[in-house]
Amino acid sequence: MSLTGYKREDGRWGFRNHVLIMPLHQMLSAAARDVEESATGAVAVSHDWSQVIEKDHERIIHSLAGNATNPNLYATIFLSLGTPIEDEVINRAKSYGKTKLVNLTLSNAKSIDNLTAQAKSEAIKLVEQAKAQLRVAAPISAISLGLECGGSDAYSGITANPALGVASDKLVGQGATSILGETMEILGAEHLLAKRAVTAEVGQQIIDVVARYERSINYEGIDIRGAQPSRGNIEGGLSTLEEKSLGAAKKAGNAPFTGVLEYAIAPSKAGLYFMDTPGHDIEQLSGFGAAGVNITVFTTGRGTPTGSAVMPxxxxxxxxxxxxxxPDIIDLNSGTIADGTQTLEENGQLIYNLIIDVANGQLTKAELGGHHEFNLSRLYSSSL
Structure with missing residues (x-):
């Protein structure tokens, strides 16, 4: 199958050519949404950050800057107040990639109405420029795949997750990158993933990341092993955390793990990686987006419409x-494996084919439904 995309100046590849509207203060989120509605082809995100200096300051700066320079973006328009902390985000974004960046400040515009009008004009201009850029032939190694699951059920570990693992292995085998997240989702299975690490050091990093997560949860007085599976998981037929984790890990197929990534950090080379992310679906997608993931496959047994502003x-x-x-939120059915009408390999090939089709421009159900959720992940309380 042939693959096309948008070659970026920094060497990465995008499969969408969006213009992102990113507010750098929560009070400008409504303005960002207003711009999106007036400029077809632009997408906006909103968040709750009010620029208070938090313990998670670096995590937030990195998440905002990383998503603003995702390779699926032609340009990003920042809506800002005009503060030094916003300059920190923008300067970080400039250091991450060659995405066209525009900063419009409330201090210069004098009013939110003026700022919104300026942003609408700029967005319309940039969208037209983006439309003029042509797709070119791309290698399979251009793909950076996010592996996610949410609303897992008893079928997850025997249908969709291992089928996604088949597709992931095919991609990694051709030089692509694949990233597995959700630290909570591999509790009890981390030793199996560690055995697949390319080195003993990487294997120990997988063990250490999971242990660190469990220590932090225990410190808060929460018994994560007793709190999981969730109510929805149990209603879907899962009985233990270990059963859930073993099923979730199958999304990563059988390829060796090249490395371990902190939240929202981009890998330095191709291969299969584990990223330390929260289990929260939107926060995980935001972490993937900041790490340069350009397409994500999200398996679900209970159903969720969640999408992303920066990646299909x-x-x-x-x-x-x-x-x-x-059917309005599902792109492909792996239940056919349990039904006996398809083999695991056959369904995995269908997922692989769909990844290529979507990378080539086919819209996902989440895109068609306008789902581009975004959230900032925090480890600490935001109160001072």
Whole structure:
């Protein structure tokens, strides 16, 4: 199958050519959404950051700057107040890539109405420029794939997750990058992933990241092993955390783990990686976006419409009943494996094919539904 994309000046590849509207203060989120509605082809995000200096300051700066320079973006328009802390985000973004960046400040515009009008004019101009850029032939190694699951059920570990693992292995085998996240989701299975590490050091890093996560949860007085699986997981047929984790890990196929990434940090070379992310779906997608992931496959047994502003998100159903009940949010059904009408390899090939089709421009159900959720991940309370 042939692949096309947008070659970026920094050597990365994008499969979308969006103009992102990113507010750098929560009070400008409504203005960002207003710009999106007036400039077809632009996408906006909103968040709750009010620029207070938090313990998570570096994590937030990196997340904002990383998403603003995702390779799927032609340009990013920052809406800012005009403060030094916002300059920190913008300067960080400039250091990450060659994405065209425009900063419009409230201090110069004098009013939110003026700022919004300026942003609308700039967005319309940039969208037209983006439309003029042509796709060119791209190698499979251009793909940076995010592996996610949410609303897992008893079928997750025997249908969609291992089928996604088949697709991931095919991509990694051709020089692509694949990133598995959700630290909570591999509790009890970390030793199996560590055995697949390219070096003993990487294997120990996987063990250490999971241990660090469990220590932080225990410090808060939470028994994570007793709190998981979630109510939705149990209603879907999962009985233990270990069962859930073993199933979640199958998204990563059988390829060796090249390295371990901190949240929202981009890998330095191709291969399969584990990223330390929260289990929260939107925070995980935001971490992937900041790390340069340009397409994500999201398996689900209970159903979720969640998408991303910076990357297409493919939804794969674990069971036919759910895929049939909510076809407006599901892109592909892996329940056919349990139904006996497809083999694991056959369904995995379909996921692989769909990844290529979506990379080539086919819209996902999340994109068609306007789902481009975004959230900032915090480890600490934001109160001072």
């Amino acid at each position: 998100t493919i939804k794969v159903a674990t069971n036919t009943q759910m895929a049939t009940a909510i």
